[in-house]
Amino acid sequence: MNKTVNQKAWFLVLPVLVLVAFSAVIPLMTVVNYSVQDTFGNNQFFWAGLSWFEDMLSSDRMWNALGRQLMFSAIILAIEVPLGIFVALNMPKGGFWASFCLVTMSLPLLIPWNVVGTIWQIFGRVDIGLLGYALDAIGIDYNYTQNTLDAWMTVIVMDVWHWTSLVALLAYAGLRSIPDAYYQAAKIDQASRWAVFRYIELPKMAGVLMIAILLRFMDSFMIYTEPFVVTGGGPGNATTFLSIDLVKMALGQFDLGPAAAFSLMYFLVIMLISWVFYTVMTTLDAREGK
Amino acid sequence: MAKITLDNLAHSYLPKPRSEDDFALKELNHDWADGEAYALLGASGCGKSTLLNIISGLLIPSQGRVLFDGVDVTTAPTADRNIAQVFQFPVVYDTMTVRENLAFPLKNRGMDTAEITRRVQKVASMIDMEDRLDRKARGLTADAKQKISLGRGMVREDVNALLFDEPLTVIDPHMKWELRTQLKKLHNDFGHTMIYVTHDQTEALTFADKVVVMYDGRVVQIGTPQELFERPAHTFVGYFIGSPGMNLFDAQIDGRTARVGDTSVDLGQSYTAQGKTQIGVRPEFIRLQSGGEGIPARIRRVEDVGRHKIVRLDVEGRPVSAIAGEGDTIPADIDHISFAPEGVNVYADDWRVEGRA
Numbered sequence: 001m002n003k004t005v006n007q008k009a010w011f012l013v014l015p016v017l018v019l020v021a022f023s024a025v026i027p028l029m030t031v032v033n034y035s036v037q038d039t040f041g042n043n044q045f046f047w048a049g050l051s052w053f054e055d056m057l058s059s060d061r062m063w064n065a066l067g068r069q070l071m072f073s074a075i076i077l078a079i080e081v082p083l084g085i086f087v088a089l090n091m092p093k094g095g096f097w098a099s100f101c102l103v104t105m106s107l108p109l110l111i112p113w114n115v116v117g118t119i120w121q122i123f124g125r126v127d128i129g130l131l132g133y134a135l136d137a138i139g140i141d142y143n144y145t146q147n148t149l150d151a152w153m154t155v156i157v158m159d160v161w162h163w164t165s166l167v168a169l170l171a172y173a174g175l176r177s178i179p180d181a182y183y184q185a186a187k188i189d190q191a192s193r194w195a196v197f198r199y200i201e202l203p204k205m206a207g208v209l210m211i212a213i214l215l216r217f218m219d220s221f222m223i224y225t226e227p228f229v230v231t232g233g234g235p236g237n238a239t240t241f242l243s244i245d246l247v248k249m250a251l252g253q254f255d256l257g258p259a260a261a262f263s264l265m266y267f268l269v270i271m272l273i274s275w276v277f278y279t280v281m282t283t284l285d286a287r288e289g290k
Numbered sequence: 291m292a293k294i295t296l297d298n299l300a301h302s303y304l305p306k307p308r309s310e311d312d313f314a315l316k317e318l319n320h321d322w323a324d325g326e327a328y329a330l331l332g333a334s335g336c337g338k339s340t341l342l343n344i345i346s347g348l349l350i351p352s353q354g355r356v357l358f359d360g361v362d363v364t365t366a367p368t369a370d371r372n373i374a375q376v377f378q379f380p381v382v383y384d385t386m387t388v389r390e391n392l393a394f395p396l397k398n399r400g401m402d403t404a405e406i407t408r409r410v411q412k413v414a415s416m417i418d419m420e421d422r423l424d425r426k427a428r429g430l431t432a433d434a435k436q437k438i439s440l441g442r443g444m445v446r447e448d449v450n451a452l453l454f455d456e457p458l459t460v461i462d463p464h465m466k467w468e469l470r471t472q473l474k475k476l477h478n479d480f481g482h483t484m485i486y487v488t489h490d491q492t493e494a495l496t497f498a499d500k501v502v503v504m505y506d507g508r509v510v511q512i513g514t515p516q517e518l519f520e521r522p523a524h525t526f527v528g529y530f531i532g533s534p535g536m537n538l539f540d541a542q543i544d545g546r547t548a549r550v551g552d553t554s555v556d557l558g559q560s561y562t563a564q565g566k567t568q569i570g571v572r573p574e575f576i577r578l579q580s581g582g583e584g585i586p587a588r589i590r591r592v593e594d595v596g597r598h599k600i601v602r603l604d605v606e607g608r609p610v611s612a613i614a615g616e617g618d619t620i621p622a623d624i625d626h627i628s629f630a631p632e633g634v635n636v637y638a639d640d641w642r643v644e645g646r647a
Contacts, residue, residue, distance in 0.1 A: 181377035184348050187368040188375055189395040189442060199383045199394075 035260035052261035062262060064237065065245040066269075072241060073220045076159045080216055081209070083160065084167025089201070091172055102172075105165040117229025120158040124230070144231060148238040155227045155239055162226070163216060170212040174205035206284070214277045221270060242266055292359040292450040292483065294322040294345060299354035301340055307352065315340045316507045317354070322451070325481040327474075329498035331488060333530070337507040338487045339455060345485065346453050347371050358450055374443020375453040379460060380435030384428040388419055391427050392441050399446075413445045416476060433465040440473075444482070451483040458493065470497055491531050503527050519572070520633075525640045528570045534600060534611040536570045536635075539585075543567045543636055543643075551606060553585045558631040559645030563638035573600070575633025576612035584626030592620050603627065 035052055037045040056062050087105075092098040108116070124144050126132040135142040144154040178200065186196045224243035227233065233240035233248070240248070246266065250259035301315040310316060315337040322328060330338045343349040344356060347368035355364045363371055383391050392410045414420045417437040422430070427438060436457055443452050454473075458466045474497060477484055488494050494501050495515040503511045503518065503526070510524035511517075522528035528536030541548040541555070543563040548555045555569065577584075578601065585605055593600040594616075601612040601620060605627070612627065614620060636643045 179379055179381075181379055181381050184346075184368070184375065185377065185381040185439065185442075187348070188346070188373065190369045190398040191394070192398065195394075195398065199385060203383075203385045 031260045034256045052257045056261050065242050069242045080164045080167050084164050085171045087168040088171035108162050113225040117226040121230045124154050151231045167212045170208045174208040178204045293324045295357040296320045297355040301351045327477045327484040327498050329486045329494035329501045331494040332504035336504045338504050342487050346375050372450045374449050376439050376457045378456045382427040382435045382438050389423040413441045417441045433461045454486040523642045536572050537610045538568045538570050541569045561636045561645045563643045565639040568637045570635045571629045573611040573613040575630040577628045578624045579626045580623045584628040587627045
């Protein structure tokens with residue numbers, strides 16, 4: 001087939017290019033610009049090369065924050081994914097109670113993040129919070145503002161409370177898409193409950209679970225508001241995750257150069273992990289289609 | 291293998307059925323003989339899947355009993371009935387290989403490895419999948435998956451019955467024929483009791499020794515394909531089986547004659563019939579005539595379907611079909627039809643009436 005060549009067609013793409021440049025490319029380049037310069041104020045900048053990147057890579061501060069961040073994401077994934085699946089498996093299959101569960105479980109997802117933080121900040125207080133007061137009353141020494149372990153527990157339980165529903169809802173959707181015939185065939189084959197889960201439910205849920213894991217990983221890796229409201233990154237730096245550290249550096253200390261280098265590396269890490277997820281997912285899909 | 295007895299069986303999906311209309315499956319007594327191949331034929335929603343699910347134990351009937359070789363299994367769970375079922379959509383365990391799929395029911399029953407290996411080999415050769423045993427099941431075609439789910443049933447040698455719930459629905463047309471032939475051969479070779487649910491008359495008539503025709507929750511006729519063709523016990527059977535289906539004419543029955551409109555038709559036998567009386571004549575038994583005796587008719591069109599011609603006629607505003615030989619010429623001046631006496635059945639309120647000589 002002969003295609004007509006008409007270079008004017010480029011004008012059709014132009015609005016998108018302008019929009020993307022204005023909203024994404026130029027702001028990102030500003031950050032790149034900061035990351036290779038230094039300033040002593042007065043809006044005067046000097047070329048600093050890659051020294052900020054070297055500084056950041058050799059500073060314990062970023063590595064510690066990254067370590068805490070990875071640990072946090074790993075823990076909440078290890079709790080939320082199995083728990084979400086467990087909840088989904090035990091939800092009613094239909095009727096009023098199914099709708100009731102779905103609505104109830106969606107509630108945490110609808111609450112603004114800083115409100116979630118505030119709820120837990122008050123909930124955990126020993127003097128006026130229900131949880132903190134109750135724990136204190138039964139003799140457990142609990143104080144998330146002073147004890148590292150307590151602070152971590154609070155932040156993790158809060159995240160589990162906030163986000164397990166998402167995993168559960170996705171897993172539930174995956175489960176509902178399994179035709180009844182599979183369960184009937186399993187009954188005829190005398191498959192155990194575990195075998196039904198392992199060979200029918202889990203393979204059928206694999207797709208949505210990958211998405212759930214990806215979403216939960218990305219969200220938890222970028223978490224800021226909730227721990228910031230509850231612990232402010234403390235006690236000490238115990239719950240200072242990457243975003244919290246970055247904000248402290250960029251807006252608290254106004255170290256624009258290091259903070260810019262930091263955010264670029266942060267961005268690259270997220271991109272890298274997304275790419276790995278994407279590759280794994282597409283190869284899984286390809287294997288399925290074979 | 292076992293004889294399956296349905297005793298006073300009926301089922302309603304409502305908790306408190308009030309009238310007969312509330313029953314998806316109306317009262318039924320029937321024996322499925324050991325080792326026979328049955329087809330359960332009917333339009334969608336006529337209760338055939340309900341009946342199958344009651345036999346397989348996925349559904350507990352609201353009344354009556356199911357017996358396997360005389361043992362009451364009405365409330366026994368599916369696993370205890372030792373039956374196999376092939377579903378409309380192929381059910382395989384995606385993440386397992388073909389071999390693991392076939393071994394799965396045996397493994398769950400705690401059989402020893404050597405015996406499992408032997409049986410899997412045997413079944414694999416029965417369903418012709420020996421060369422693909424180590425492939426993952428997920429990548430296979432729909433017909434191969436259906437064969438695996440059939441194999442998962444046959445791998446249990448003591449299986450009571452093999453049940454098929456419209457198993458060829460998602461299979462490509464050219465594979466349907468092949469699978470059906472294979473199924474028929476498996477039945478001849480191994481003699482399992484088979485019950486095959488379908489709404490496709492060709493499938494039913496080619497597969498089964500006996501066809502059970504269901505209509506509106508009721509079994510209307512059980513018979514060999516020939517019986518269903520020659521002596522349909524219910525107007526639905528006449529209409530549903532045959533292509534095109536049986537022609538029905540409203541008629542007054544009086545002894546040996548039936549009056550259709552202004553014409554008398556000789557029935558060859560004497561009948562007494564009350565209620566809404568009709569005569570049914572298959573297109574194969576309708577003779578086309580020009581002038582003279584018979585029921586006035588007008589030809590609307592002739593369809594040549596290859597093996598024969600279907601003549602579409604108009605009798606007092608109602609469509610009637612007749613079948614003519616492929617080589618026959620259909621004269622344009624046909625204006626009457628008559629019936630071959632052996633092909634006329636008499637119906638009262640949709641049920642066939644037996645004649646007396």
